[in-house]
Amino acid sequence: MNLTINGVTETWIKGTTSSDPTPSSVIPKFWTTCPFCSVCYRLHRSSVCKQTRCRSCNKEFTARERPLQGLSSKDSSIKGVLSQILRETQQRHPVAPSSSGPSFWTTCRNCGCRHRFLRVYLDKWFVCPSCKEETIAMEVLSSSGEVVFNKQFEDFRSHCKKEATSVSEKQSSPAVKVVGEKRKREEFAADLKFNDFDKLREEANFAVGQVWALYDTADKVPRQYALIRKVFSVPSFGLRITYLEPDPDDENEIQWFEQDLPVSAGKFRLGSSVNTKDRSLFSHVTHSNEEGSNDPGHFTVYPREGETWALFKNWDINWSSKPDSHRKYEYEFVQILQDYCTYGVGVSIAFLHKAKGFASVFFRMGTGDTDKFCMLPHCLYRFSHRIPSFKLTGVDVKGLPKYAYELDQAALPATIEEVTVPSHLLADYAPPKPEALSFPINGKVFQTGQIWSYVGCDDNNMPRDYCRIHKISVTQTFEQAPVYKIISFRLKAKPLPGEVIQWWEKKMPVGCGTFLVSKVHVALSPDNFSHLMVVPQTSTEGDEYTILPKIGQVWAIHRFWTGCIDETYEELVIVEVLDDDALDYYKVLALEPALQFNEDERKKRVFRAAESRPRDFDDGDEAMFTIPKSKMLRFSHQITATRVNEEIDGELKELFELDSTAVPPVL
Incomplete structure (x- = not known):
């Protein structure tokens, strides 16, 4: 978000968390001034001497570092005020600063974050930039968080409840999105999130030689790339990275790049190197290929099968002729059905639609080949950016579409058109029924979805096989003891890395490695099972597990x-x-x-x-x-x-x- 005081704008970089005590000291930044309208900005160090766009006059300029000058004694503490406001906003303490100009402070009723808007947006619905939830912009009058409901708001709220009609507003603001219909409070409970995408960006996931996608400074989506040169852990986490710069060889693509239009697919070359400690700049690891040894330092990034990407809506390669007319991007979202081919067919895609009632769940509207499309190689620059995603499997939630994907909200625009899932595309839903059986004789508790080790038929009675429980059945005849059968899918060992010495006999049991849930099922009795395995999933499909010796085992x-x-x-x-x-x-x-x-x-x-x-x-x-x-x-x-x-x-x-x-x- 942007905080503006007396013409000075502080940019709150996406990814900063409320736990940072002093954001300005943790994230390396610098001050720069737009030479056209004199508005000041505070940007990441990575943007020094790079082209950026002024959010006030919408003109491009080179971001050169300079101190804040020309401030009166009244404004001498402007940097301290900005840091204080940013710190209070992040820590969600409702302390209202002194207002200047026709503006007011409001508090999001969902997450507690405070925002400052022009008074023309008083009592209007808006989407909170922090939690992405809709709320009303009610003025906060005191530090206690007290709000006033004026008659205009009461009439508007009653109108929404009775008529549930849209309200169109003639004015708009880049900081807020005016929305028409207030969703019921109960609907927010359906905005479910199934995966923690922040785990993709944990310190342990960074390694030398990886290429990562970084959020750009314009739209805050992962369009930039950087090669990890070094990973520092002492005295604190840090990275040495080298940016990848677009290196097009097609005439139309060269013109596109020269007009500072975004490029996230195609050919790249090594650029400048910097050090950073800020993991919030990074989105995800990118699959890239370094070109032949005759041309070192050159990389290619193309859409790959199974990935999800954003496309520029109504795209045309000739945007480069009038670039300033096309910088407010709209997006479409697709699933890649096969790897991109630079010659011939290009890439096969299927369009994805956002499911209504979920935070970031997308699905295909068609089935089979009815919604498949082909994008030719000359349309490569239509790809805006890749969006990390997980395929939702084994999730039993009412209203969830079949074959759904959850996309990373950090790589999505703030507003996306939602679609009601057609009934024939809804996943089969049944209220969850606990299916656990307890055996007090040996203390075992079985449940569907668990990973167990068990004794196979020719393992010399040793638990060297693994399975995932699929179904549990109980059969009892008259007064006889019940017979339990546990239907499970066997885990099949995937090929081990080349440096690992293999068994000469391929059918030998493998006790550790990465395992894939196979389609071969076995019917076992409780006595066949040895112990429950607590292992993490290692794939977005939810069918891979890694079993390795751990400390204490x-x-x-x-x-x-x-x-x-x-x-x-x-x-x-x-x-x-x-x-x-x-x-x-x-x-x-x-x-x-x-x-x-x-x-x-x-x-x-x-x-x-x-x-x-x-x-x-x-x-x-x-x-x-x-x-x-x-x-x-x-x-x-x-x-x-x-x-x-x-x-x-x-x-x-x-x-x-x-x-x-x-x-x-x-x-």
């Missing part, structure tokens, strides 16, 4: 492992994982049997930390040792473990109580 590993099946295949050792953060190895600690006893008719196996290992081990006799990640298949299967304290030989020691069904019979 107990695993069985092969004593000798070369990838071949020989007489040592069933010789296993129990270890505790001590470290999984190293780049190329796992650190583990060998465990040895401590005692064996019976309790509640269940056989228990208790282990303790070993002091050493037999000398015939290939990797030494130390109890603490490392396993290269290239030999990750040495991990056979995980074993459920509980830490207990027992007295052994007069000393209290920490022991591991293991699930005996997963402990190898011979150690």
